Amino acid sequence: MNKRTQDARDEEKGSWVRLVGEHLKAALTGLVAGYCLALVLGRSVWLDMRVNVGHVLPVSVACLVLASKNRQRPVGIVPFLLLQVLGLALLFSAYGLSSSAILIVPAGLFREGFHLSSFSLTNIGLFLLCLIGTVDAVWMYAVVRERIRNRRRHWTQD
Amino acid sequence: MMKHLFLLALALVLCASFGAPPAYSQETTLTPQNPLAVDMKERSVSVLAQVNGKYLVQTTRHGVVFKEGKNGEKSVFVALADPETFYASLVKLGLKAGNNMTWDNKEKTYVQGDPLDVSVTWKGAKKVYSIDEAIKDSNGKPLAIRFGGNLAAALKMKTGCLMCLDSCPVGITSNATYTYGAIETRKEAALTGNKDVLPPDGTLVVITFKAKK
Incomplete structure (x- = not known):
């Protein structure tokens, strides 16, 4: 196998992995945005008893994935982190500072939304956490590494 | 980075797919294939159900609902027995249904019918807990469960409700402490499963409805 063919294959593989990564980031941002909306809607007992509020999650994930695909622009880390802070604030304001609020409530919405009734809430909660x-950790590491690399490149050019 | 992210997510999905199956109660002859038992001597009906951890934290107006009913995911206990069999079992014990709840009077009428003592237990439980210990009422009032009847409405609506936490025109049994709408709309009370008493999400429990002496 010559080097050119190998390079082309590596590039193709790299672009495929990058595409999956971008979709995953968009999907998770959609999931967290969906949580914020579902937590607001779920505060109404009347609504929670009548509709499956968890359905907001798959809809939100699908919307963000499609939007990021159409805009050809990657999802940023800042909205992802801000939505997480908002989600936690909504969670704690509704259910107080408890571990059950962090684990059980999001897991309950996820189980209902994605119809995973055979999974326990503890397993789903730990998985999501x-x-x-x-x-968060991998994405932040990548952003910091990219900035350091850019700064070094800038210094080298100077 | 993207490759690592993808592999990590894949590993997490695979780990989560090995979720532990729920534990089965060994203190009863009830099984998921045979989820209901009638004790003529004790004048009681026992139903096998699973704890829904979501409503140990969030408010609900559904106490016990058949898993295949429309409200199967909205209750503290997800029953494995259906409302029709449950109704027939209560009638077999000689209990009298109230059948006084309608769509027009539901917000001003308390459910009638023979009163029931409801209790909950499970494998490893310290004792048999009364429904007042298992369900927390924000007002601290005891639950007054009565055999409401409502079979026709239950069959028509297919909600799967075996026990509602306020007076209900659909539930086979319901709570005469509150009228319909007290929990959902008027916010007179907030009822949840008691997380300090009940076992974790998914645990099988036996709920016994016994005729009050």
Whole structure:
């Protein structure tokens, strides 16, 4: 196999992974935005008893993925982090500062929204906590690394 | 970075897919295939159900609902037995249904019918808990569960309701402490499962409805 073919394959693989990564970031931003909306709607007992408020989550995920695809512009880390802060504020204002509020309420919405009735709320809650925590850490690391690299490049050019 | 992100997300999804199945109660002969038992001597009906952890934190007006009913995900306890069998079992015990709730009078009428003592237990429970210990009322009032009847409405609406937390024109049994709308619209009370008493989400419990002496 010559080097050119290998490089082309690597590039193709890289672009595929980048595409999945961008979709994942858009999907998670949509999920967190959906949580903020669902938490506001879920405060109404009347509404919660009549409709599946969790359905806001898949709809929001789909909207963000489609929007990021159409705009050809990657989702930024700032809205993702700000939505998380807003979500936590809504959660704590409604249910108080407790571990059950962080784990159970988002897990309950997720289970209802995605119809995962065979999964326990604790498992779903831990999964969501790990997923969002990991994405936060990896995404922030990538942003910081990119900035340092740009600064070094800038210094080198100077 | 994207590659790492994708692989991490994939690993997390795979980990979560190995969710533990719910524990089964060993203190009863009830099973998911045989989720209801009638004890003629004790004049009681026992129903197998699962705890819904969501309503140990959030307010609901649904106490026990059949899992395949429209409100199957809206209750503290998700029953594995259906309303029709439950109704027939209560009638078999010789209990009298109130059948006094209608769509027109529901907000001004308290459910009637024979009163029931409701209790909850599960594998590893310290004791049999009364429904007043298992369900928390923000006003601290005890629940007064009565055999409301309402079979025709239950079959028509297909909500799956076995026990509602306020007087209801659809639920087979409901709480005579409040009229319909007290929890949802008028905010007179907020009822949740008691997370300090009840076992975690998904645990199988046995709910017993016994004729009051």
